[in-house]
Amino acid sequence: EASRRHIDEVALEEIGAVMRHILEQAGGTSRQELARTTCKMLGMNRVLADAEARAMLAIAHLAERGRVVVDGEQVRVMQ
Numbered sequence: 263e264a265s266r267r268h269i270d271e272v273a274l275e276e277i278g279a280v281m282r283h284i285l286e287q288a289g290g291t292s293r294q295e296l297a298r299t300t301c302k303m304l305g306m307n308r309v310l311a312d313a314e315a316r317a318m319l320a321i322a323h324l325a326e327r328g329r330v331v332v333d334g335e336q337v338r339v340m341q
Contacts, residue, residue, distance in 0.1 A: 269313040272304060277320035278329065280304060282339060285330065290338030293321055 280300050285291070291299070297317035301309040321337060324330040331338050 267304075269301070269304075269306070269310075269316045272316075274316075274320045274323045277304070277317060278324045281317075281320060281324060281337075282329065285337065285339040290336055292335050293318065293332065293337055294335070296321065296337050 277300060280303050281296055284296060284299050284303070294314075297314045298309050300317050300320070301313045306313055321330065321332065325332045329340055331340055
């Protein structure tokens with residue numbers, strides 16, 4: 263428990279890399295599912311509101327840089 267990082271300690275770039283991996287495997291998914299799956303892959307047993315909010319921020323970060331496409335609630339990797 264003491265070795266686990268809080269979501270605020272995880273760089274947006276690291277969160278984004280996990281998200282890109284998920285999207286490359288799945289092709290696309292909803293924003294909420296991507297946030298939850300990412301948090302679980304980062305070792306969080308429960309996805310709290312602050313973790314989901316940080317994951318949503320990472321999605322926006324990726325979209326601003328042209329790495330993913332957000333279409334409503336759906337997210338897919340930029341081809």
